[in-house]
Amino acid sequence: MIRYWQTPKAGNRSRLTLKECESPPLPEHQVRVRVDAVGLNFADIFALTGLYSATPGGAFIPGLEFAGEILEIGAQCQRFTVGQRVMGVTRFGGYSSQIDIDPDYLIPLPDQWSMAQGAAYPVQTLTAWYALTRLGAVQANHQVLVHSAAGGVGLQSMKLCQALGATPVGTVSSESKASWLKQQGFDQVLVRDRHFARQLTKRGQQFDLVLDAIGGEVQKASFNALNPMGRLVVFGAAEFTPSGQRPDYLRALWRYLKRPRYDVMDMISSNRSVLAFNLIWLWEQKSEMQSLLKELADVPIPAPHVGHRFAFEQAHDALSLLQSGQTIGKVVLTLR
Template identity: 75%
Template structure:
């Protein structure tokens, strides 16, 4: 195989610019492993990168995609830890929407034997995010009450499962009745469908929360902060309220939301004993040692394979992205490459 296929946009700003290309494979660098990609995991960050609303977006042309799973096809002479034929999953700082990827071994982990490639592509980014938010920043303890927004989504569902596995109590919030009943069928008793007056809705729940995971922002976030118990933590890692409803952002709407974003007064936080933490895992890409340590932790996380909600053919990336952007998807959205296309 000497060619491969990849999605690329000439520049961020309009999702419609993303097109499928065929290219010739370069020579493999000595310290890299070449992987035939079978599945690509979609992330909400892909939408923000393509629309130019993500600060980490590369300048000029780029291929989106942060995670993948596939089979090792070739190993450079200085690359160790993997052999031809190994099934792997991995993370990449962009470049994931491709049928072949060259990766340093540090960003790869073995795919568990019973998992299919789509499950592998659905695992690293969302599980790392949920794990890091709950345990590293959230300092979750058994029996604590945890509020998780977008609980039927990729990160949210992993967070719900992790909270249960760690002996604490998850309450999920979602945007629709369909998601709520699906979550209840999965064994999560406490699920809220967010209403217009979300603050009042939370006030009706007398337990209060010790930890909140938020990637929506706006009023949902500030109401959640107000519902924290003393010593409670709000962990913020996204802002889905800025999601464009079309291929291009509405900059006026985005600016208005930005101006009205929640702000927190540190002096008041001291007296109310509540705190706010935030992170972006993409920063870890350059911190190889830290990333490797987290990937090692990832392999010890006590969870079943992730839920793949929808599988699309590699060629149908636009349809897959439209579903994710709509806010209606449940679990992870994955692209699968068909054999023989490369």
Template identity: 70%
Template sequence: MTTTHRTFWQTPKAGNIARLTRQTERLSALPPDQVRIAVRAVGLNFADIFALTGLYSATPAGAFIPGLEFAGTVVEVGTDAAGFAPGDRVMGVTRFGGYTSVIDSEPDYLMPLPDGWDFAQGAAWPAQTLTAWYALTRLGVLQAGQRVLIHSAAGGVGLQAMKLARALGAEPVGTVGSAAKASWLGEQGFASVLVRERDFARQLQRQDLHFDLVLDAIGGRVQRASFAALKPMGRLVVFGAAEFTPTGLRPNYLKAAWRYLRRPRYDVMEMISSNRSVLAFNLIWLWEQQAEMRVLLAELNQVPLPPPHVGQRFSFDDAHAALELLRSGQSVGKVVLELDHGC
């Protein structure tokens, strides 16, 4: 491929996924402190959907390219950049801008693609694994022997969290929305999986389940029931709100407002009495903390993990179909866009 032009998916403004269109532009000169990558795969995240529909607090104003993670091959290195050379296979993170055939990145946001991994597996690793690790270790302070409840366990973040929790010596208990997903997780070696019932609070009470830590990106009644199931000194770590996922290409603002008004609310005085905590984060703000990100990545390099599971692969041309599958909640593992030649 040549690197004189790049192809990318861009929306003129947030509010409707249908506005996302494929475009082409001529590349400008590479900044001296950056590395140019021919992108071969792009990882999709729920944050992409929330950004495109305008429900994400970090959404850029005006036109923007979605996408938080990618993998590809280095084609050019700036005169002031170090650590990589043309031909290197890398994976990386970006604060938006990932749906593109060519991306320029500071070296701190790039990592070597492990031997034996394909580009789709590389694109499936950075954002979801950093999210799971940050939630488990920095906020959750998970210890060996503790029991952690992980919602949406068959999804990208959930599956990585299940693996990481087990690697830390903890007992992961996953939840999913269907028996098929529970069966699939069982095939991956995870025996403790709950198919969430409509009355999740009663389900937990009936089975007398209690947890040291809960990782939640669903919200609503599921989150409220999870908090109630925490042991003393337990932590609820929140990093998303899938219940707000639009069922169409744009938000139903009335329904979203109703859910917002009915969202769980926590009384800090009651939390003091029961000795339970609620913590929340948005990983995108970590992009500005390069030193902390380097530390997290160094820690993850010491954790033996298999490559992430890529459940569905789409052509880069089929971004809308890939987003629709992710939005449907029917995907298992990571949804990835692939480019044959990085263009």
């Protein structure tokens, strides 16, 4: 039997229900993976609450990444072997004990990594890499401001900056996250206060690149702290995170109306730019995704940090913790 978490439709996270079904026949061009660990992403919360533009209409299984072992190989598949450990990305459908998938979306799991580390790798590391290299054009001497630096994408970005010789400056919302980051060897960490713009001005530091998935005042202040030729790369808006199981539409509308806006004429004069992306687009661009993964394989960074593990049945608790904004590193559901 396959166990999976499904919601009948987006809009209220409490509708997510654990279900069971029989295994269907394996399509001949796919491989079957026994899932051992599922990586949670902030996008899962936005998808379940209906605030994510890529959310499927109607019923769907959330989840964008997983790690496990190959159980079976379709008749027309030449790659991978039964028993091989893999990690994979999927455009939804990840919260499941078994996944049938096109092998192009799988990569071998390094021998020394746990399944949980594998489930913590693809989405957040690809996001960090795409933001830093493709859009951010990061250079070895760059000062890079990384928001939510103790989170999944943030931590991978901090490590990648160091590996590329750039200087990462992390921001977080609590002292406990800051001291944890310092213990990991990141010496420039800022605990954001309510007056972030003033805080940055007081610090007097300018940046060549900013990675932002918070939005609002934090984003605007960060743009203002860019050096000439600097880039602000935006890939999320955590300030819209609902406080409960459903979105607070009025609060979201207020934030939407107050969102920072950028004038291209001003950008020309100040010689600073804004770029943005949504990585789910890569799902359709397999060769681009594979070349990004290949580039990443050559960058020496340690295995992802799994900060929080939950049993598969505890998906609601895991999502609540992730949504609280208190997590460090990756939140993972484990199946064995």
